[in-house]
Amino acid sequence: MGLFQIILPYLLAGVSVGGQYALMAIGYSMVYGILRLINFAHGDVFMVSGLIMVYMAQALPLYLSIPAVILLTVLLGFAVERAAYKPLRSAPRMSVMVSAIAVSYLLQNLALYITGGLNKNYPAIPWVSDSITVLGATTKRVTIITPFLMLALVAGLVVLIRHTKIGMAMRTVAKDFETSQLMGIKLDRVISFTFAIGSFLAATGSMLYFSNYPGVIPTAGGMPGLKAFVAAVFGGIGSIPGAVLGGLIIGVCESIIKGMDTVLVHLGLIRSPLELATFSDAFTFVLLIIILVFKPTGLFGEKTTDKV
Amino acid sequence: MTKKTHRLTAAALLALMFAMIIVLEQIIKPTDAAAMLLTVLKKSSVYALVAVSMNLLNGFTGLFSLGQAGFMLLGAYTYAIFTIPLADREFVYQYYDCVVHFSFPEALGSIMGGFGALLGVALAVILAGLVAAAAAWLIGLPVLRLKSDYLAIATLGFAEIIRAVFQWGKLGPVTNAANPLKNYVRLNFFRLSIGDTTINLSAFASVMMATLCIGAIVLLVNSSYGRAFKAIREDEIAAEAMGLNLYRLKQLAFCISSFFAGIGGAMLAMFANTVQANNFKAAMTYEILLIVVLGGIGSISGSCISALLFIFSSEWWLRGLDSGRFLGIAAPSVFRNGFRLVVFSLIIMAVVLFFRRGIMGDKELPYAAGRLWGRLRAFLAKADRKAGEPNG
Numbered sequence: 001m002g003l004f005q006i007i008l009p010y011l012l013a014g015v016s017v018g019g020q021y022a023l024m025a026i027g028y029s030m031v032y033g034i035l036r037l038i039n040f041a042h043g044d045v046f047m048v049s050g051l052i053m054v055y056m057a058q059a060l061p062l063y064l065s066i067p068a069v070i071l072l073t074v075l076l077g078f079a080v081e082r083a084a085y086k087p088l089r090s091a092p093r094m095s096v097m098v099s100a101i102a103v104s105y106l107l108q109n110l111a112l113y114i115t116g117g118l119n120k121n122y123p124a125i126p127w128v129s130d131s132i133t134v135l136g137a138t139t140k141r142v143t144i145i146t147p148f149l150m151l152a153l154v155a156g157l158v159v160l161i162r163h164t165k166i167g168m169a170m171r172t173v174a175k176d177f178e179t180s181q182l183m184g185i186k187l188d189r190v191i192s193f194t195f196a197i198g199s200f201l202a203a204t205g206s207m208l209y210f211s212n213y214p215g216v217i218p219t220a221g222g223m224p225g226l227k228a229f230v231a232a233v234f235g236g237i238g239s240i241p242g243a244v245l246g247g248l249i250i251g252v253c254e255s256i257i258k259g260m261d262t263v264l265v266h267l268g269l270i271r272s273p274l275e276l277a278t279f280s281d282a283f284t285f286v287l288l289i290i291i292l293v294f295k296p297t298g299l300f301g302e303k304t305t306d307k308v
Numbered sequence: 309m310t311k312k313t314h315r316l317t318a319a320a321l322l323a324l325m326f327a328m329i330i331v332l333e334q335i336i337k338p339t340d341a342a343a344m345l346l347t348v349l350k351k352s353s354v355y356a357l358v359a360v361s362m363n364l365l366n367g368f369t370g371l372f373s374l375g376q377a378g379f380m381l382l383g384a385y386t387y388a389i390f391t392i393p394l395a396d397r398e399f400v401y402q403y404y405d406c407v408v409h410f411s412f413p414e415a416l417g418s419i420m421g422g423f424g425a426l427l428g429v430a431l432a433v434i435l436a437g438l439v440a441a442a443a444a445w446l447i448g449l450p451v452l453r454l455k456s457d458y459l460a461i462a463t464l465g466f467a468e469i470i471r472a473v474f475q476w477g478k479l480g481p482v483t484n485a486a487n488p489l490k491n492y493v494r495l496n497f498f499r500l501s502i503g504d505t506t507i508n509l510s511a512f513a514s515v516m517m518a519t520l521c522i523g524a525i526v527l528l529v530n531s532s533y534g535r536a537f538k539a540i541r542e543d544e545i546a547a548e549a550m551g552l553n554l555y556r557l558k559q560l561a562f563c564i565s566s567f568f569a570g571i572g573g574a575m576l577a578m579f580a581n582t583v584q585a586n587n588f589k590a591a592m593t594y595e596i597l598l599i600v601v602l603g604g605i606g607s608i609s610g611s612c613i614s615a616l617l618f619i620f621s622s623e624w625w626l627r628g629l630d631s632g633r634f635l636g637i638a639a640p641s642v643f644r645n646g647f648r649l650v651v652f653s654l655i656i657m658a659v660v661l662f663f664r665r666g667i668m669g670d671k672e673l674p675y676a677a678g679r680l681w682g683r684l685r686a687f688l689a690k691a692d693r694k695a696g697e698p699n700g
Contacts, residue, residue: 282472285465
């Protein structure tokens with residue numbers, strides 16, 4: 001077996017999971033760009049979206065449950081913003097952030113209560129969840145679909161932001177919160193819309209992500225959420241191409257670390273496995289710290305200057 | 309009241325509190341329902357210390373760091389590794405050959421007896437803090453130049469990296485990899501045997517350690533260093549212009565905060581029966597941040613009160629919500645496993661939304677108590693005047 005044959009499955013999985021991180025990272029990045037808020041609840045919205053799918057699929061046929069899941073997730077994102085962030089608009093930044101942590105705590109505990117903490121099997125979506133063989137590597141079709149679907153959605157989003165009125169409003173608010181209000185932009189509407197888009201992308205991401213995993217547990221959103229946020233910071237927070245690139249890089253690196261032992265043994269560099277897979281999550285943060293040390297605002301981040 | 313009487317009152321109150329804890333510990337039997345009081349008291353003392361250490365960084369120096377769980381992990385592991393009895397090492401390190409053949413309490417206990425063992429435990433706790441502080445120094449080199457949220461995410465990242473390193477199989481001979489460490493010296497070590505009677509001091513020891521550390525932090529905050537930290541919080545550029553060495557002071561605050569977080573970790577290890585890297589997740593840091601903010605950023609007494617309330621309500625007062633019966637209402641279908649945490653998170657949500665500045669704001673307890681007293685006196689005086697007014 002050649003080196004390529006060994007790496008390929010990891011690479012495919014990496015691009016796929018990277019695409020899913022990217023979809024979530026955009027949600028973090030847009031919210032941060034406008035509110036300067038790390039929306040800690042975003043990962044849990046992602047998890048709840050997975051749970052909604054589990055329960056919906058038991059009651060409705062798939063062609064109805066998928067749009068229903070997307071709609072409900074968007075509503076959830078909207079509701080979270082209205083209930084937990086809007087009342088704190090004038091409060092210190094730390095309060096809003098803690099409110100986000102409290103929402104995350106609440107969503108996790110609600111999920112724990114409703115599911116009883118058990119693993120809920122994610123429904124198999126026909127065609128998408130089927131196994132296929134690519135260049136000799138067996139994988140699920142969702143692995144191949146993810147990057148393309150992600151790029152299509154991102155392209156749509158970029159068009160929306162560049163060429164529509166609400167998109168222009170979003171860019172303005174991100175640039176200068178106060179001045180945009182003076183220019184007559186309805187701030188609450190723009191913020192709600194941002195949360196709706198973020199939740200929509202998270203819902204799509206969650207369908208793709210959980211199709212690859214056996215099930216949903218209440219803490220399932222934590223790690224992917226954290227990684228997606230890291231991806232957003234890595235790419236430069238507030239930048240959509242940055243979030244996509246960050247997500248892909250982090251996904252691929254994480255996946256390759258998982259297969260590193262096999263590759264090194266194959267190359268004859270080491271004799272016995274080093275158990276490097278333990279570091280697959282931690283490596284994300286190593287990448288983050290490296291980029292922050294050399295380029296403190298991320299790959300595509302804007303430079304900010306301190307004014308006295 | 310003068311400063312001196314203030315201090316005397318505080319000392320008297322503390323002495324009273326410790327006396328009460330010691331008495332309670334002798335009265336309450338482990339099988340009593342009230343035994344929960346001692347358990348939550350021990351746990352909240354740990355959380356109070358860690359919250360205050362986080363407050364030193366987030367509230368007083370204005371450095372938004374989310375690395376607390378990582379430093380607690382370092383402290384907990386250091387403490388556990390150096391207090392496991394040598395005879396038990398083979399049993400604890402089931403799958404590895406333990407390479408650390410040293411236990412502070414045993415080494416010193418063999419020379420000086422009971423006092424030596426106590427000294428050994430104290431040394432292990434201090435070492436736990438030092439290891440965390442040393443790690444903080446190393447981590448601080450690259451990350452302390454970062455600003456606000458970037459610093460937060462970088463420190464959070466380091467905590468996750470530390471967690472992964474401790475779970476790494478190749479470090480098994482030191483850390484026992486992903487397996488738990490156990491049989492180290494726990495809180496039940498603290499008891500006095502005089503003849504046939506045993507005086508149980510575990511809750512006392514835990515609260516005492518936390519009080520000593522928090523006291524040290526209070527002294528630091530009130531010193532010239534504390535004022536320098538606050539200057540950095542208020543305005544970095546102005547502080548630098550006044551001749552403060554920003555980087556050195558930030559590094560100092562970061563190391564001191566981590567030192568106490570490490571001690572908090574060692575205390576958490578003492579409180580729990582096992583230490584396992586997987587328990588020190590980011591969620592733990594979030595919990596502590598919640599405590600700090602709910603108590604009031606920049607208020608040490610606020611952090612302590614909030615830690616007490618947080619642990620008491622989540623672990624004790626709301627227990628009934630999980631087991632079918634709460635405040636006399638029996639509804640097993642609603643009050644089942646997990647309901648407690650749902651209610652608890654709703655309470656937190658409400659506090660966050662309606663008390664934006666936390667319970668205490670940035671005020672300390674004596675001040676708040678003084679104001680309450682002042683208001684009460686004004687109210688009484690008013691009532692007095694009203695009563696004295698002629699009718700009509």
